[in-house]
Amino acid sequence: MSSVTILTGRVLSFAATPFDAVPEEAARLDAAVALEGGRIVARGSLADLRAAYPQAERRDHGDKLICAGFIDPHVHYPQTAMIASWGKRLIDWLNSYTFPEEMRFADPAYAARIAALYLDLTTAEGTTTMCSFCTIHPASVEAFFAEAQARGQRVVAGKTCMDRNAPEGLRDTAQSGYDDSKALLEAWHGVGRISYAITPRFSPTSTPEQLEAIGALWAEHPGCLMQTHLSEQTDEIAWVKELFPAARDYLDTYEQFGLLGANGLYGHAIHLEPRERDRLREVGAALVHCPTSNTFIGSGLFDMAGLMAEGQRIGLATDTGGGSSFSMLRTMAAAYEIGQLRGTPLHAAQLLWLATVGSAQALRMDDRIGNIAPGMEADLVVLDLASTPAIAQREAEAEDLWEAIFPTIMMGDDRAVAEVWIGGRRVRGA
Template sequence: MTSLAAYRGAILHFLHEPNATAPGVTNPDDATSTALPAWQYWQDGLLLVENGHIRQLGDASELLPQLAAELAEGLAIQHYPHHLILPGFVDTHIHYPQTEMIGAYGEQLLRWLNTYTFPTEQKFANPAYAEQVAAFFLAELLRNGTTTAMVFGTVHPQSVDALFSAAQQHGLRLIAGKVMMDRNAPSALCDTAETSYSETRALIERWHGVDRLQYAITPRFAITSSPEQLNMAGKLLSEFDDVYLHTHLAENHDEVAWVKELFPTARHYLDVYAQAGLVGKRSVFAHGIHLSDDECSLLASRDAAIAHCPTSNLFLGSGLLNLTRLQNAGVKVGLGTDIGAGSSFSLFRTMDEAYKVQQLQGCNLAPMQALYMATLGGAKALDLESKIGNFAAGKEADFTLLDLHATPLLKFRTAHCKNIEELVFVLNTLGDDRLIEKTFALGRCVHQRD
């Protein structure tokens, strides 16, 4: 039986990355436009969702006459004045086991891991505890309009089972993996090269490609994996050519120096992963703040991606990402909240901090560029642009309804916006979870604001 739903309101999505040579235009059919528009915006738009996928979108005045038969048969138009409909957000790097330790005080990366992270992650040996945190974690994602995420578990296979089971119930698109870690960590959190291989392989066979779930091979970072374990991760990537690689890269100066000591024959940090066969199209590296030109070139040539995590980078004092440098090198970049060093599940808060990180380096992050990275750009970073990221016909219907009157300040400020670019910047700067009135996954409402 066909299921059709129609949503009316202001609608915005991206067709490709915004840049100076392909500006966004409000009318995609404008004959004066010399390039494909970066985004499409309808002040009074209509989004049609059929059987969990996008059927059509466009100006309401043009599409409504085409729906005469469906309207006569009882199709109800769900109308949302003073709302903006966006594709669901894509979080390219987050740790669900660290949900309980957000806001842990006073340390930079390496001491922070030992002081807070490792003790917290030991709790996930208990499957019941993992299930409890997984349920809360997913509810927070949806409350913030995030419909796709790439997620770290812990070293315990049961942590991944709990997360995938909960995500499956919501029909979410989720990429996750068990941490591989065989040195420089508490013994209770260490596996071995052999057990990390066998446990990861079993999880891939159990979960990868089931419904909307996909697996990421997940060495925490080079410091906590021996060369043997990294090689085992590479072996898994060669055996399952459509799984992901998810790890950390060049986040902190002390981390980079320690990696150089542990792997003296590597040209640089990224070369450690490259030697193990871990740098490819579905490789996503969190942070990438302190990279050489050669590392940027290698990322681009292998079509790998960086997850930019500004709230975490500022919170831990790790450094300021040079986004322009990565973009000029042709590196794909998505946004990550990096809970729990990151201080918010909200991609709006993440975009706000990303803007400030560039301001501190004398650059402006355009509002549309930031929103692109949170939607279609994130989908491209995860090699999922054929399925999610915008409202192209046939894609999975993951989207959010933003209430522009969610707070008195938003209502007042958005009323004075002169165009869609200004509106987006205001939302990027002032927005948070209160903006999200509803979140949809595969066309089904999975969160509604109280």
């Protein structure tokens, strides 16, 4: 029988959606959480948990915050080494930095090294699950999944498919994209904590023939996620119109090939037409907000308030390496700043919900990860809300929990991450 561990601190979970309820009233606060066999078995008062599990090991975190591990639903782990590359718009940025770096993933050893580095960097930031684009090379997927499996980590990823508008050596074909994706899906999907995502990069880098083939693969495996990009920049949208003159809009370049559905994840989604917003909501697709990326390469301001009010399903992501940070804390801060620029600032409860429950919902995994409740997988982060002198002096003046959390969201970094637990195992912290 596995042993029980009790963590004490300020254990925060969400009982409601802070976009639908009063934000301050959406969360539940407990004093302890019990873990056993990789899962959460109880939460509540320390007295109750000690009575229920008298032999449990106890780890006392004082007044630190314990919450679900952060979930990052749109990343490119192969862009780790080129993060924060200077000064380009999307298409030039891809050609100047991204595609040359992704060429290196033809080497399985390089792919393995970057996969390990990426997971080390994100674990240090408190991220316990992510959904990643890989490269066209099957070895890039194998490397990422193998490293995640060795760590017992829940991840989603897929081979990027693109058969045009990319350099020689970084293109597949409609048939090979289908065949490679199918083989990887059949080998890995559902193995341990691993899920496969069918992954056309975006419609400009796939011919209609490839989009049709990838749509057919998704129809064969509708339980899988499908990830791509949508309406990130205005010049990108103009390019899509040139490439698909018969399409009603950008979303239609996916919809007509069977690539619109409830298990679809559409990164960025900044410049949406009314028809696109209506169709995305109707099918229950997920939109993924990538604020540091959107500001870093000048894409635009995501309409969080408007899209949430419509009933869209929304996650929050770093978009490494178009995004300029591996940190979900920094990403929350950027989402707040973009909300301010649109006149709709986000509450700390909304930001933390987006990085946990909201992103788990985007991945259709909120029954397993993203919150602290009995039966959920034990992926947790312990946050020091006074991790630096600057944050500590502000936290000391806080009049409630949310006022104590907000300075860490705005100014925190990996120093705030005191411990990380993945699958009930402590992977960061003394």
